[in-house]
Amino acid sequence: MTQAQILAPTLPEQTVWAERVSWIDRVPRWVSMLALLIGFLIIWQIVYLIELVSPIILPSPLETIQDLFVVGRNLLTGDYMLMALWITTQEVLLGFVIAVVLGFGLGVLVGETAFGERAVMPYLVAINTMPKVAFAPLFVSWLGFGIASKVALAAFIAFFPVIVGTAAGLHAADQNARMLFKTMGATRWQALVQLKLPIGMPHFFSGLKNAAVLVVVGAVVGEFLGGGKGFGELIRVAAAQLNTPRVFSLIIYLSLLGLATFWVVAWAQRRFVFWHKESVTEETLAQ
């Protein structure tokens, strides 16, 4: 008698069973996001109602939402707030472009040449450790109260991650790929353009994403410290008037600017680094 014949009568027909997924992992994304937001607003309302914090410095959620509409209407009708937003947007975009161009150039110098790595990098690291915001008064005195000083500060704060991303990217090509390029008789320039830069794209883009966030910080801080007519100035004025709902709603609109820059970079990454799986998943997480 074979083994199968012995076992056969006692074997059940099916042994199908369901994998358990705990409920917290099954909640749809929009439900969990909405629940978090509502929970946050409720806690905020409670804190406001029991006056845990003085109402002068913490507005109620309702006041803030109302003010969001006021500011929104002002922006839509093209009033002075839209002008302010446009100024800050210009600062952010110009600062970003300068940070990317400068950061990429220095990144290639540092990542590709021994001179850059040995001589230039230590100075860049030293500059990066300085509190860059402290340079704001200098930029104002050099470049005036217009947007130039804010652009400079924004670019100055944002350019370092681009250098690091570019340089790290240039080191990302492995030994095999470098050797392969050598056997094909590639020049240094060809190895850079056809191998090291494309392979380094994911690193470069994570540098860009950091820069996209920092550049908004730089522009707003520049406006706090150097005046002008941007969104930062509106926030400063509202805060000075203890108009806290206005401060909150301005910050929320400002964060949209930051999100927009970030999304443009993330979109470009998915478009140009289509072959890198992590770039694509990172992107879906960011949405």
Add this chain to the structure above:
Amino acid sequence: MAVLSMAGEAVAPVGLMGRPVYELRGVSKTFARRNVHALDKVDLVLREGTFSSIIGPSGCGKSTLLKIMAGLQPPSSGSVVLEGKPVMGPRRDIGMMFQQATLFPWRTTLENIVLPIEIRDGKAAARAKHDQARQLVDLVGLKGFESVYPNELSGGMAQRAAICRMLITEPAVLLLDEPFSALDELSRDFMNMELQRICLERNATTFLVTHSIAEAVILSDVVYVMSPRPGRFVEAITVDLPRPRTLEMMTDPRFGALVHRIRSHLDKGAFQ
């Protein structure tokens, strides 16, 4: 059957009298900085249409030898001549393949294959080679995957594409550095047979570095056994199994005897 070398001089095996394609004479390599004597007076002749392998323990200088033959490193002494011209750097008539396929994920299979042409002659020349690349794709059995990106290829398929990339420049010699050792054993055996078919079809002159005795024997006309530090050829063993070889030949007593012979050399070296 086998020809023992005296004092490191490899003697050309009898019965392989094709035109010499690649010749190395007295090639030595010393890394002064690390004070390592990697290669000691290596003599080697690769004849047209033959398949030679080199086998030896790790650190015996196989990779150094291969890099010198590929023009990636200069020898410390000796002469390295391919097709009558000294090898003084990378050349388009040297085809190379590594353990990793190293295809670039932003290029399709076809674009990866013509990369060596693009590097040497530019984009237009590479485009002109697309037809030839398609023929190579047929040759290695990758038809239908021309415009696929490499992350959709399996390990074996990626190595097939790497074979095409190596062949696109029509090299005089193929240098293979453990090309299939990253694959699982079944794919590896299969790819070795494919490699044989491709080499026979193109009458290629091939030089393989490997760690696998069975692989060396089943593929080669001559197997060079190398001793470690300083690397030198201990014996050149002629494999007289008929072509085309099949995997079944691995059960042939002659195959077993050759494996045994190589094994005994390597074991001797290991305990010195």
